[in-house]
Amino acid sequence: MAGVYRALGRAPDAAHLAHLSTAIRRVLDHQPRTPWSLLRRAVEAQGLLTGRDSELLERLRRADHDELAQLYRRLPAGARALIRQGQHPLRHRVADEDVLLGADLERHLATDLVDTLLPDSPEDALVPLGRAWMQAKQARKELGAAAGAPDAWHIVGGLRRTDPVSPDVALLAVTAEPETWARRAADALPRDVLVVAGHRGLAIAADPEPIVVHAIRPEAAASSLVWYTGPRAHVRELKARAHGLGLELTRDALRRGEHDLVLADELALYARLELPFIPVELRSRPEVLDLAVSGTLPELVDVADIQGDLHMHTVYSDGRDSVAGMVHASRALGYRYMAITDHSPTARASRVLTLERIAAQAEEIAAVRALAPDITILQGIECDIQEDGSLDVPDSVLERLDIVLASMHESFGHSPARILQRYERVLRHPLVNVITHPANRAPGRLPGYALAFARLFEEAARTGTAVEIDGAPGHLDLDPPLAELAAAIGAPLLVDSDCHMAERLGRQMRFGVGLARRAALTKRQVLNTRDVNAIRAFVSAKREGRPWQA
Ligand SMILES: [Zn+2]
Numbered sequence: 001m002a003g004v005y006r007a008l009g010r011a012p013d014a015a016h017l018a019h020l021s022t023a024i025r026r027v028l029d030h031q032p033r034t035p036w037s038l039l040r041r042a043v044e045a046q047g048l049l050t051g052r053d054s055e056l057l058e059r060l061r062r063a064d065h066d067e068l069a070q071l072y073r074r075l076p077a078g079a080r081a082l083i084r085q086g087q088h089p090l091r092h093r094v095a096d097e098d099v100l101l102g103a104d105l106e107r108h109l110a111t112d113l114v115d116t117l118l119p120d121s122p123e124d125a126l127v128p129l130g131r132a133w134m135q136a137k138q139a140r141k142e143l144g145a146a147a148g149a150p151d152a153w154h155i156v157g158g159l160r161r162t163d164p165v166s167p168d169v170a171l172l173a174v175t176a177e178p179e180t181w182a183r184r185a186a187d188a189l190p191r192d193v194l195v196v197a198g199h200r201g202l203a204i205a206a207d208p209e210p211i212v213v214h215a216i217r218p219e220a221a222a223s224s225l226v227w228y229t230g231p232r233a234h235v236r237e238l239k240a241r242a243h244g245l246g247l248e249l250t251r252d253a254l255r256r257g258e259h260d261l262v263l264a265d266e267l268a269l270y271a272r273l274e275l276p277f278i279p280v281e282l283r284s285r286p287e288v289l290d291l292a293v294s295g296t297l298p299e300l301v302d303v304a305d306i307q308g309d310l311h312m313h314t315v316y317s318d319g320r321d322s323v324a325g326m327v328h329a330s331r332a333l334g335y336r337y338m339a340i341t342d343h344s345p346t347a348r349a350s351r352v353l354t355l356e357r358i359a360a361q362a363e364e365i366a367a368v369r370a371l372a373p374d375i376t377i378l379q380g381i382e383c384d385i386q387e388d389g390s391l392d393v394p395d396s397v398l399e400r401l402d403i404v405l406a407s408m409h410e411s412f413g414h415s416p417a418r419i420l421q422r423y424e425r426v427l428r429h430p431l432v433n434v435i436t437h438p439a440n441r442a443p444g445r446l447p448g449y450a451l452a453f454a455r456l457f458e459e460a461a462r463t464g465t466a467v468e469i470d471g472a473p474g475h476l477d478l479d480p481p482l483a484e485l486a487a488a489i490g491a492p493l494l495v496d497s498d499c500h501m502a503e504r505l506g507r508q509m510r511f512g513v514g515l516a517r518r519a520a521l522t523k524r525q526v527l528n529t530r531d532v533n534a535i536r537a538f539v540s541a542k543r544e545g546r547p548w549q550a
């Protein structure tokens with residue numbers, strides 16, 4: 001409990017503690033088992049609990065507040081820290097602050113608590129983007145079936161900001177009757193799935209991360225979107241700005257005195273704060289309000305700017321769909337060009353493109369070209385970089401292809417310096433046009449190579465080789481800080497899907513563009529916002545040893 005006071009920034013006081021404790025017990029009475037099992041899981045996973053400690057927690061669950069305070073002190077420091085930080089258990093309970101605090105507590109206290117616990121701290125980062133997306137999709141489907149489809153769904157939180165990992169998945173359900181809708185959904189959900197049901201909110205235990213759904217009225221949508229999209233530092237700054245203008249920003253409304261201002265959308269909310277609309281991907285930047293005030297927000301690259309996708313796989317390697325299937329999906333997305341880039345012979349993919357099959361694939365692509373004259377289909381390859389920095393496909397084969405991608409799918413246990421040497425050799429290869437997923441990171445699992453990336457990007461710029469922002473959920477690489485560094489150094493940048501299934505082409509490109517936007521990239525800085533002639537010129541400049549001009 002001490003941690004709650006620390007979070008609130010106020011001194012513990014007995015009457016308030018009693019109040020808080022009662023309110024928490026009310027939640028526990030509603031759903032006594034799940035929250036603590038989640039707590040145990042969270043704590044045990046970090047090796048912070050012994051069997052004795054688990055028992056302690058069980059007693060903690062049943063304790064009254066005096067005993068609670070006593071038991072709390074006996075928990076290991078790590079477990080106390082988890083509770084203090086408002087990791088899983090407390091955060092679940094503040095999905096709807098009315099539940100935690102009781103509706104009769106002062107409004108500002110409730111607001112401050114949620115503000116304090118709005119999840120955006122990096123140590124909470126848990127759900128990789130791809131899984132967050134799947135969970136949001138599944139939750140919408142199941143809740144829609146359980147409670148009826150709301151008027152609208154909005155994704156908020158880290159998923160909306162294209163954070164590579166988020167602490168949880170958060171959604172808004174817009175409906176004229178949020179309380180009724182939330183109650184209906186809560187009643188329909190199985191007990192072991194529902195963690196907390198509030199007056200108008202739900203927290204759901206999706207394994208292993210929570211999904212938080214806030215049901216809101218349509219007139220609250222603009223404020224709620226800004227509020228729950230976060231991150232909390234941005235919301236705090238907007239609140240301060242509102243205050244300076246004689247307004248009050250809450251999760252439900254922008255108010256002047258007793259009156260809620262009518263806001264058509266987020267744009268209108270920012271306008272009331274005398275600001276231009278701030279793109280969600282920039283809201284995590286500390287300097288963003290200054291940029292907005294001075295009218296110098298960058299004009300970010302948009303999905304609609306993308307003219308082609310230069311990295312995807314088919315049944316010729318480990319993709320699921322045929323060349324025609326990928327072409328059909330690319331046309332549906334409005335692309336003007338695309339490249340088929342299957343894995344080379346030594347890749348550790350489940351299937352690879354053998355040298356003999358490259359000719360067969362060329363024939364198949366030619367046949368599909370005849371049927372799809374409105375899109376340019378490039379034949380490329382994703383070549384594995386060998387241990388000595390050479391490629392596993394002879395130049396005589398590569399030079400017949402339209403574009404060559406090169407990648408490492410492992411490090412051979414090499415030091416960063418050695419990996420960089422391999423990259424430098426491959427960058428100087430006149431037939432290599434793109435380095436894919438350069439850091440080889442896996443969001444939430446592997447941090448990726450700790451290279452001197454500035455040197456890699458300088459060499460990419462010097463040799464006219466692109467580095468890629470790969471939108472596949474398992475890569476999301478380059479990550480935004482590295483993409484920003486690459487752009488600052490002047491390395492050509494591509495955003496690709498690295499897609500293995502036709503129906504995911506669009507989604508993975510959106511992830512990639514989201515990362516590019518997080519990196520504050522403009523359309524001009526992304527090579528595949530240009531037409532196919534620019535791509536061909538880019539490839540031939542390197543092949544002919546001419547410098548490439550952006
Ligand atoms: Zn790859």
Ligand SMILES: [Zn+2]
Pocket residue numbers: 311312313382436498
């Ligand atoms: Zn690939």
